[in-house]
Amino acid sequence: MLLNLIKKDFIVCRAYVWFAALYGLAITIFMPFSFGPVLMSTGMNYLLLSTIHQMDDRCKGSALLGTLPYSRKQIVFARYCTSMVLFAACIAFYTVIMLIASQFSNSFKEIGIFTVEGTLLAFAVSCLFSAIFIPLNYRLGSEKARYINMIGFIGLFVLNMSSSEIFGSAGVDINVYVLASVAAAILAVSYFVSVVIYSKKDF
Amino acid sequence: MSYVMEIRGLEKHYTDFSLCNVDLSLAEGMVTGFIGVNGAGKTTTIKSALGLIIPDAGEIRFFGNSCSDHNVKNRIGVILDIQNFYEMLTLKEMKNIVAKSFKKWDERAYQGFISRFELPERKKIKELSKGMRMKFAIALALSHNADLLIMDEPTSGLDPLVRAELLDILREYMRTEGRTVFFSTHITSDLDKIADYLILIDNGRIIMQGEKDALIDSHGVVKGHAGSLNDEIKKLLVGFRVNAFGFSGLTHNKAKIHALLPDALIEKPSIEDLMLYYVRRDHDAAQSY
Structure with a gap:
């Protein structure tokens, strides 16, 4: 049942997967630095999750799902699972691109094809992004939330770009394990917030 | 049941x-x-x-x-x-x-x-x-x-x-x-x-x-002369309309209407008749309230 809802999300946004993949490819190739997985996963997550929410709103998908034997809690949970599956797919895609790119250029080898730290940092940022993005979309609807999301995404992009300098100059040594755990906890809290918002919605 | x-x-x-x-x-x-x-x-x-x-x-x-x-x-x-x-x-x-x-x-x-x-x-x-x-x-x-x-x-x-x-x-x-x-x-x-x-x-x-x-059997659409539409008849109607040819209304007391207006035509109502007359009565009641 849950798998069916996640699959539905992917089918609904599949027309935009190529566009998201193109973005991911461009980020990895033209901006090869250690924050690549963060930029890529957050960007692709944003593009595809916002498409899913837009399609749901445009086609009144929530009303359709409401007539099927799903609880509202299950529908919300599936959306969070979708965001995590998207993250995993992004990281896999990033690794494949890096693997291919490193055959042609040493600069990609230097960054490292797959690093636990980079992946955990990307996971933390993706969690934080979804933790804000999903309840905001449930609360405001995809149209209203789109502009706020866009600002948030650009802010995240700028932060990602300059984070090495910020953290470096401040001498902050980020423990990515702690960061990832805290982000996962925030995502869990966000899920309960979304359930409350979605449970009160009329379709 | x-x-x-x-x-x-x-x-x-x-x-x-x-x-x-x-x-x-x-x-x-x-x-x-x-x-x-x-x-x-x-x-x-x-x-x-x-x-x-x-x-x-x-x-x-x-x-x-x-x-x-x-x-x-x-x-x-x-x-x-x-x-x-x-x-x-x-x-x-x-x-x-x-x-x-x-x-x-x-x-x-x-x-x-x-x-x-x-x-x-x-x-x-x-x-x-x-x-x-x-x-x-x-x-x-x-x-x-x-x-x-x-x-x-x-x-x-x-x-x-x-x-x-x-x-x-x-x-x-x-x-x-x-x-x-x-x-x-x-x-x-x-x-x-x-x-x-x-x-x-x-x-x-x-x-x-x-x-x-x-519902259809118990109701009837009454059609008669406008002049015969007095207060007693009106009370027996769910609703009525008066035009140049006379009046038509819906009743749930066909026997009494027939006794009071033997010349009036009483027809079987359609569901639309039931809906329109009851809705009109409801709207009239809401307005007078």
């Missing part, structure tokens, strides 16, 4: 409209017509029953179980007025999403509908006509062995041929024992042919309900 759906004290308040203390029950094995003019509260009632709208008060039960048990929807087929499909998907993709949601999906029955309606499974939903979309909605709603079929304005905007086809399908559906249909519409001619029970809603309140034949 067992009820497949029971609504007690349903209330939903908006700034410009309210559902007020709606009570209704659907008896098993019957086709219940839920009638009312546009904006009367039909869709709000149905959506509240299905949990698509969160009511402010009231209790809703399906097959004796609370509607909060989402598993009960395995026994319900739903066709809403706006067909909420993902338009960019093909029929087959949409079907796969719906089919995997139900415990008892009957692929054979679905394929039967697909070939009967000549639905192109590889076509995108957005490429279908309104009639074809309705047929697709019927195919989805009737392919999981639902015991209760809930339809909100299914015939609205459809040509007479598709409407007749839909009624044929409903008759076939009702051949299996224990099945129930709840059919909301403002096109009452469809219900003349198929409904067993009628519920009339107006301004968010149920203003009349009963078995269709009993």
